[in-house]
């Protein structure tokens with residue numbers, strides 16, 4: 001295979017932060033090339049340089065032996081180099097067809113399509129991709145997975161030659177992942193070169209031809225997937241062996257006769273109904289299900305982030321005041337949200353301010369915040385979650401995706417809540433840090449706290465929980481004690497007895 005995209009001595013320095021240091025390697029035409037590495041390794045930065053969103057401080061990018069210097073993402077798109085975004089920038093009120101054509105009129109040589117033709121062309125593309133939704137559907141009605149498909153369709157529409165995806169499966173259900181992989185393989189069969197960032201090693205092994213490993217902004221190696229093992233990949237990513245993955249290490253400490261949280265007949269506008277369960281002291285109770293099972297909605301209703309339409313909630317035997325999230329925090333419940341980017345931290349605050357958000361009273365000196373105390377705590381919990389850089393003055397929004405999530409975890413670790421609800425706590429978090437978070441969960445239990453974990457990863461659910469509740473389409477469909485855990489049965493309940501469920 002010829003060398004198609006070439007990164008040559010790429011260095012990227014942000015104010016106070018070297019994100020990439022002298023990185024050189026190449027990508028072959030028509031391959032699926034993974035970029036892997038721990039949080040903050042520089043993966044997204046490298047992609048953003050290729051796509052014209054950042055410029056490199058030093059170094060050159062070549063495509064087809066020709067140096068390219070895009071000054072904007074738009075310029076790169078015009079050359080057929082497209083990034084499928086995690087945060088999708090579509091206009092929600094417009095239809096799929098309208099969004100697909102948006103901004104592409106110029107590329108199509110000023111040829112303005114009429115509406116019917118526009119819909120017809122879009123529908124053909126969607127059908128070709130195997131998406132069974134209509135070009136006339138409004139964007140806002142589509143799931144994340146479907147929105148991603150629209151972006152891929154858009155890339156095909158402009159004849160993209162290079163498509164990159166940065167953690168595309170982070171919010172997809174298993175069924176959606178299967179469809180995405182099928183499409184990616186078809187793109188490859190059509191000669192399109194794919195760059196693929198993911199923390200999920202099983203995806204890399206299934207999908208990719210080669211993988212380039214970055215560590216702390218340095219190039220480590222490019223490995224041929226067929227000739228490597230999972231252990232070798234992990235070792236080159238983290239520079240050490242990661243053992244005991246997603247398993248309980250400390251003794252179980254659930255106190256079955258002590259109910260901390262009791263939910264009775266909870267229902268909500270999102271459509272979930274008749275939710276009943278109890279959380280015991282010292283327990284990790286997992287809510288497992290496919291994306292869309294409404295687990296997040298239930299948790300938000302408990303936490304007062306959404307309005308419940310019926311039901312009762314008791315914390316330590318008393319009716320919980322969940323009139324607002326802040327009331328809940330006062331009562332002793334915390335929620336680490338799944339949408340950490342939007343809900344977890346404040347954009348223009350530093351790490352120490354964000355970490356102090358839910359526990360500010362701990363650092364108050366009369367009317368004033370004791371800055372030293374606040375920063376000391378930030379560094380302490382930052383260390384616990386292996387935050388990088390663990391700098392209290394660093395702007396959280398400038399952290400890598402995974403490290404921003406760790407700030408949110410650190411925020412809740414600073415509080416003294418009795419019950420912590422963790423919605424997909426390890427989503428987007430690298431393999432080394434994942435092990436740290438599992439360890440932290442056990443530390444929390446040791447401190448006398450109880451945890452509800454929403455997870456879509458069965459290994460994590462089965463490895464970490466005392467009990468698993470399975471939800472599907474807004475109702476609880478099954479419950480398993482640890483000694484009853486069986487992979488096949490749990491999945492069967494989650495998908496409703498049907499395998500290969502149609503999701504698109």
Ligand SMILES: Nc1ncnc2c1ncn2[C@@H]1O[C@H](COP(=O)(O)OP(=O)(O)OP(=O)(O)O)[C@@H](O)[C@H]1O
Nearest residue numbers: 014019039040041042043044045398399400401402
């Ligand atoms: N706009 C920015 N300003 C300052 N530093 C930045 C900025 N963007 C990224 N960085 C820093 O560059 C480094 C690399 O970040 P990058 O987002 O590329 O990591 P990543 O490998 O994609 O990690 P993750 O797996 O967590 O998404 C990090 O240390 C991050 O803090």
Ligand SMILES: [Mg+2]
Nearest residue numbers: 043044400401
């Ligand atoms: Mg990233």
